Amino acid sequence: MKILAVDDDPFILELLVSLVGFLDGHELVTATDAIDALRVMELNPDVECFLVDIQMPGRDGIELCRDIRRDPRFARSPVMMLTAMADKDHIDRAFAAGATDYINKPFDVAELSEQLELASWRITSREISHDRLTQTPSGHMVSETAGPLALYQPFEIHDVDGVVTLTALENYITKLSRNALYGSSVVGVTLREADRFFAALSEFDFRCLMADLSEALSDELAHFNPLLSYVGSGTFVCILEDGARLDAQRFTDALNLSIHRMDLHASTGERLHLRMCVGEAVRLFWRPGQQAIECLSRAHANAEAEAQRRERDLDAFWMLERSA
């Protein structure tokens, strides 16, 4: 794996050169600022992974991360921020800009080498499964594999504000310290009768549909600075700042109205009548590391339980009508 390290501190760059030199099968190229990095990227289009400092003279590392993501060649490359900036604002902005992981300086070389090996393994797995990005008619990018898609399988959606990969979302939630999670919540938002839509649509149509729904969701949640990811089964999990203020019923109505106005159709021309619903929010107060990741699963389960409850209520309503 060819890695580009961008840092204005020559000691850090030299340390990384030594570290990568001791790891098998990796190569390191370096740049001392964002402009230099763009030049090195031009000369090395085969760069597969980035290590980026945030505070550098000129453009900072977060802006560089955005530049990297804008380039289709590097749209999925792991971008690890390697920085002394430890506050939530920088972490939020880095992940929103497309960072995959966030490592604080001072860092432990053994841990960093593990992260690099993990990134390399992810790239190789993607290659083995022929996982690639495809453009949807609405201009978003979605990941596709050679094998068939199962309903429960997550896939990546790119180019929608606040939508990140599941790996990035897990790294984000793990990264935030106990205090920084205060006030944040995770909510799951799911497409009702996702299984019916999955069975009726082509795989590609289903991926496009999820990308369109992620856009509606991102717009409606914009006020909460969300980071969200598609986790499979028609469900998104969203990390919201100050999420306790979310009025689930009002939000669901606004989201469904927004989706209705999008006037979505299958590629066969059939109009799609879609309804989403929101599960009970899971507060992230004092839930560091693995416990925070478990909150993502709980939010997912809550959304699906809410979808099932609504379908049951609907059935009960029709039964009642008939008996009356």
Place this chain on the structure above:
Amino acid sequence: MNQSSMSSMNAAIERLRDRFMTEYRERHAELITLGLQIGVSGDDRETLDRAKANLHRTAGTAGTLGLERLGREASRAEERIAHLLKSEQIDQEQAIRVLVQFLDISESFVKH
């Protein structure tokens, strides 16, 4: 990384640390110069911005090279200066105190 690579890596870090300490003396001297300028010459805000940048680099690098205390104290001083820079009127006395407290600790590393 295997055991032998890890020990070679540690040796490389040690060499880098020695070079860092040689260069660090200049950073330490620059902080003294900046501290002396506060309230005397130039724009205090600009002086503190430079001190903050100096401390930021030390905070990021020193700990990684095994100088944990120096890195930690630099990070703390950087944070306190960032806080002082947020107010409209720079508290010069407080700014000097932050730098002196850090330089006291930094001095012990420079002397080694």
